[in-house]
Amino acid sequence: MDFTKTKNELSQLIGEKKVILKNDGTMDESLFNSYGTDRTKVYPPNYQVLVFPESTEDVAATIAYAYQNEIAVVPSGGRTGYAGGAVAKNGEIVISLSKMNQVVDFDPFLGTLHVQAGMITKNLHKEAEERGFYFPVDFAATGSSHIGGNIATNAGGVRVVHYGLIRDWVLGLTVVNGKGEVYRFNGEILKNNTGYDLKHLFIGSEGTLGIITEAVVKLTKPPKDIRVIFLAVPEYKNILEIFRETHNFDLPLLAFEFLTDYCLDKVKEHLGVPDPFQAPSKYYVLMEFEVTGETDEEKLYSILESITEKELITDGSIAQNSRQNETFWKYREGISESLSLAYTVHKNDISLPLRNMEAFLDEMSSLLNQKYQGFHIALFGHIGDGNLHLNIVKPKDLTDADFFSQCKQVDPEMFTLIQKFKGSISAEHGIGLLKKDYLNFSRSQSEIDTMRAIKLAFDPKGILNPGKVL
Numbered sequence: 001m002d003f004t005k006t007k008n009e010l011s012q013l014i015g016e017k018k019v020i021l022k023n024d025g026t027m028d029e030s031l032f033n034s035y036g037t038d039r040t041k042v043y044p045p046n047y048q049v050l051v052f053p054e055s056t057e058d059v060a061a062t063i064a065y066a067y068q069n070e071i072a073v074v075p076s077g078g079r080t081g082y083a084g085g086a087v088a089k090n091g092e093i094v095i096s097l098s099k100m101n102q103v104v105d106f107d108p109f110l111g112t113l114h115v116q117a118g119m120i121t122k123n124l125h126k127e128a129e130e131r132g133f134y135f136p137v138d139f140a141a142t143g144s145s146h147i148g149g150n151i152a153t154n155a156g157g158v159r160v161v162h163y164g165l166i167r168d169w170v171l172g173l174t175v176v177n178g179k180g181e182v183y184r185f186n187g188e189i190l191k192n193n194t195g196y197d198l199k200h201l202f203i204g205s206e207g208t209l210g211i212i213t214e215a216v217v218k219l220t221k222p223p224k225d226i227r228v229i230f231l232a233v234p235e236y237k238n239i240l241e242i243f244r245e246t247h248n249f250d251l252p253l254l255a256f257e258f259l260t261d262y263c264l265d266k267v268k269e270h271l272g273v274p275d276p277f278q279a280p281s282k283y284y285v286l287m288e289f290e291v292t293g294e295t296d297e298e299k300l301y302s303i304l305e306s307i308t309e310k311e312l313i314t315d316g317s318i319a320q321n322s323r324q325n326e327t328f329w330k331y332r333e334g335i336s337e338s339l340s341l342a343y344t345v346h347k348n349d350i351s352l353p354l355r356n357m358e359a360f361l362d363e364m365s366s367l368l369n370q371k372y373q374g375f376h377i378a379l380f381g382h383i384g385d386g387n388l389h390l391n392i393v394k395p396k397d398l399t400d401a402d403f404f405s406q407c408k409q410v411d412p413e414m415f416t417l418i419q420k421f422k423g424s425i426s427a428e429h430g431i432g433l434l435k436k437d438y439l440n441f442s443r444s445q446s447e448i449d450t451m452r453a454i455k456l457a458f459d460p461k462g463i464l465n466p467g468k469v470l
Contacts, residue, residue, distance in 0.1 A: 003048040036088035038081040047088040056213040064180025075207040077149030080141040083432030117148025134222035136163040140333040154204035156428040161384030172216030178459030187216025207465040209458040223290040232281035232315040255288035256384030270338035277315040344394040346407040351427035360421040387427040415441040
């Protein structure tokens with residue numbers, strides 16, 4: 001492929017400043033490469049043309065050109081994924097949405113915000129707050145992830161147990177398909193029972209059906225006040241009992257998270273935060289509640305008293321202010337960064353029915369002890385919605401290649417266990433490149449065949465994020 005020719009022709013279509021050729025002196029090579037990858041370390045980026053559209057029309061023109069010339073494209077957002085879904089490894093054109101970061105419209109009556117897909121999630125939170133509203137989808141990467149990428153992976157995060165997935169908060173979308181055609185799914189109204197609601201096909205599709213360029217998201221009222229309880233728990237089975245106990249108290253549970261002592265140690269090393277309690281514990285639980293008055297404050301202490309009397313915990317503390325809330329959250333939200341920056345990690349993002357969780361972990365522990373001798377296991381997650389992050393940390397004396405090779409050998413056995421206990425091999429990170437060979441553990445062959453037919457309808461030449469999902 002003549003990449004210089006591609007750059008020049010795209011420049012004529014959308015503007016010279018919006019198209020960059022690798023090593024043309026415009027951008028540092030390491031920064032250029034970063035737009036063609038995510039947080040995985042398995043596949044190095046390999047591409048030559050980077051595009052920075054500023055509008056839906058720019059994206060449509062770029063994809064129409066790629067369609068006519070049969071050139072594959074990879075959408076690039078905040079690159080915070082862990083499944084290889086944003087990796088350009090075969091000379092694709094990378095389309096970064098980072099300059100599409102503006103508010104398009106706000107509807108104070110419906111309570112919706114219309115934004116471009118490149119808006120950083122945390123900035124969307126701020127835009128909602130400035131207007132007296134609240135966008136509840138939140139996770140550790142909100143400071144760098146894009147709302148378009150969140151939607152393309154149907155992101156969940158830490159408050160799914162109360163607010164649900166991002167799918168539940170998307171009212172409208174603007175999407176460009178694999179031919180450069182633009183779909184505008186109406187986000188101006190709540191009721192629109194006029195045939196198939198096609199926007200849901202693009203939510204969670206990882207850029208394989210179309211590139212999301214704009215979104216209309218629903219907003220809600222912010223919680224009046226938030227309190228976090230942090231607990232030291234001696235046994236895993238106690239965690240599930242504590243979760244069951246929360247149903248007996250009349251307080252809105254916003255989040256229910258857990259982590260192991262190994263995870264806590266890594267966060268302390270990386271962030272320099274102190275021990276939460278005097279004595280160490282094997283497991284820790286973070287619960288977040290909405291409180292509206294003094295009676296709710298009393299209920300928090302009733303929760304702590306109840307689980308203490310039942311000997312479900314060895315220690316516990318209720319945050320007294322927003323600063324303590326933030327400190328407790330650091331123990332949980334600092335895990336991914338603490339591991340990813342200092343270690344090579346094989347990440348598994350899985351979900352299981354809560355009633356099957358303990359039995360799965362028992363069998364999973366046996367498997368890991370057999371297959372991962374000498375490996376450290378970092379276990380944490382959104383236990384309230386059945387989502388586990390099971391991270392395998394590479395030993396220092398093992399090369400990356402050997403490490404990932406060993407992990408790949410054990411993955412099918414792990415996924416067989418997940419299938420046995422009626423779970424999913426990907427709860428929120430998506431399939432991407434890394435899990436596409438194992439899709440059959442969570443989807444039937446007829447489902448996969450239907451997905452391929454849908455892919456063909458929206459992307460007839462297969463140029464959109466090729467090699468991902470299917």
